[in-house]
Amino acid sequence: MTTIAVIGPGAIGGTVAAWLAQNPDFAITLCARTPLDDLRVETPRGVITATPEVLTDPALARPVDWVLVATKTYDVDSTRLWLERLLGGNTRVAIIQNGVEHVRLFSHLVPAERLVPVMINLPAVRSAPGRIAQHRHGIIAVPAGRNGSDFVELFAQTEIEAAAHEDFLSQLWIKLTGNSIAIVPALTLRATGPVWSADMEAIIRGLVEECAAVGRAEGADIPQDVVEQAVANARNSQEGAIAGSIHADRLAGHPMEVDARNGVIVRLGEKHGIATPMNRVLVTLLAGSGSPWVEK
Numbered sequence: 001m002t003t004i005a006v007i008g009p010g011a012i013g014g015t016v017a018a019w020l021a022q023n024p025d026f027a028i029t030l031c032a033r034t035p036l037d038d039l040r041v042e043t044p045r046g047v048i049t050a051t052p053e054v055l056t057d058p059a060l061a062r063p064v065d066w067v068l069v070a071t072k073t074y075d076v077d078s079t080r081l082w083l084e085r086l087l088g089g090n091t092r093v094a095i096i097q098n099g100v101e102h103v104r105l106f107s108h109l110v111p112a113e114r115l116v117p118v119m120i121n122l123p124a125v126r127s128a129p130g131r132i133a134q135h136r137h138g139i140i141a142v143p144a145g146r147n148g149s150d151f152v153e154l155f156a157q158t159e160i161e162a163a164a165h166e167d168f169l170s171q172l173w174i175k176l177t178g179n180s181i182a183i184v185p186a187l188t189l190r191a192t193g194p195v196w197s198a199d200m201e202a203i204i205r206g207l208v209e210e211c212a213a214v215g216r217a218e219g220a221d222i223p224q225d226v227v228e229q230a231v232a233n234a235r236n237s238q239e240g241a242i243a244g245s246i247h248a249d250r251l252a253g254h255p256m257e258v259d260a261r262n263g264v265i266v267r268l269g270e271k272h273g274i275a276t277p278m279n280r281v282l283v284t285l286l287a288g289s290g291s292p293w294v295e296k
């Protein structure tokens with residue numbers, strides 16, 4: 001029996017846990033902040049359900065084979081008590097979050113050789129604790145190597161497509177390049193498509209080009225198509241759409257993953273001597289909006 005604990009059973013953690021729980025060889029434990037009874041996920045393949053063990057008290061947690069962390073990036077430090085209890089001699093810890101700094105964010109909590117950074121493309125929304133809609137087929141990327149291959153193996157019997165990549169860095173930065181535009185609707189509180197103009201395109205293009213330039217300086221291979229696709233996505237976004245999780249988080253009055261999504265472009269741009277004026281201005285404006293926002 002493989003034991004797997006999921007810290008943060010929200011939209012992503014709940015969906016991943018529900019898929020893994022379909023495998024009778026896996027014992028899943030949900031490490032939750034808000035209590036939940038069970039998981040019910042509407043997937044593109046139909047509804048899947050699961051009744052894993054649910055813990056809300058870290059003191060009750062025991063060492064497991066795998067820990068999957070799926071909190072927002074601003075909640076990293078609050079996972080410390082769980083990690084202290086869940087890590088045994090051979091436990092590996094997969095970080096399923098957006099951004100490009102999975103290892104840096106957890107380096108003070110987990111030995112680097114145990115960490116598996118995970119890029120996930122899986123749009124999911126939680127309507128209540130344990131109630132999730134997975135909108136499209138899910139894709140997971142991890143670095144090549146033993147930890148990465150073992151993590152991929154966990155998903156062999158799921159509908160989530162997991163693969164290990166020699167050039168994982170590019171996977172992370174390609175995702176971030178697409179995500180970098182979401183700060184605009186988080187500021188304007190509406191989709192960019194209906195208010196598209198040459199000036200709006202210049203802002204969107206600036207955000208994306210800056211991200212791609214910094215990613216390339218970090219060593220990522222980001223085809224220009226990725227930049228053009230991100231601009232096209234912003235142009236085509238529909239009236240009324242919640243354009244990404246930082247927009248949704250701002251509407252809900254939650255903290256936002258601004259540092260992990262755009263602040264990082266400014267910080268790493270500084271390191272490489274690359275100017276990132278568009279990201280810097282929008283990060284500063286969003287930080288000044290009065291919304292809760294945690295600086296890293």
Ligand SMILES: NC(=O)c1ccc[n+]([C@@H]2O[C@H](COP(=O)([O-])OP(=O)(O)OC[C@H]3O[C@@H](n4cnc5c(N)ncnc54)[C@H](OP(=O)(O)O)[C@@H]3O)[C@@H](O)[C@H]2O)c1
Pocket residue numbers: 007008009010011012013031032033034070071072073075078079082096097098120121122123124125126129245257
């Ligand atoms: N949703 C998507 O479509 C999507 C797609 C790709 C990537 N991502 C990324 O995946 C990550 C997770 O996003 P999400 O959308 O799944 O967020 P989410 O729905 O807000 O889920 C986060 C979960 O973490 C829980 N949590 C926070 N601190 C905790 C702690 N100390 N102990 C236990 N649980 C804790 C939250 O508890 P509560 O129940 O109390 O809130 C919540 O259940 C983010 O980095 C996001 O950017 C999301």
